[in-house]
Amino acid sequence: MDAEKFFDKVALMRRYQKDYFRTRSSSALRQSKALEKEIDDEIERVQRITGKMPKIPTQQDLFK
Numbered sequence: 001m002d003a004e005k006f007f008d009k010v011a012l013m014r015r016y017q018k019d020y021f022r023t024r025s026s027s028a029l030r031q032s033k034a035l036e037k038e039i040d041d042e043i044e045r046v047q048r049i050t051g052k053m054p055k056i057p058t059q060q061d062l063f064k
Contacts, residue, residue, distance in 0.1 A: 001042050009039055 001009070013035035020028035047053060 006039075006042060009035060009042075013039055 013032060016028050016032040016035060019025065020032050
C-alpha cells in the first residue's frame with residue numbers, strides 16, 4: 001500500500017470511528033473494525049520489511 005492510500009484509509013477509518021461514537025451504529029462499528037484491521041495489517045507488514053518499531057517516548061522526570 002502506498003502512502004497516499006494508507007492516508008486515505010486512516011482518514012476513512014477515523015470517519016467511521018467518529019460516526020460510531022456519535023450514533024452507536026452497528027454498521028459504522030463493523031466498517032471501523034474492518035478498516036482498523038487493514039491499517040494494523042499494513043503497519044505490521046511495513047515493520048517486517050523495514051525492521052523498524054515505533055519509538056515510545058519516555059516520560060521526563062518532573063523534578064530534574
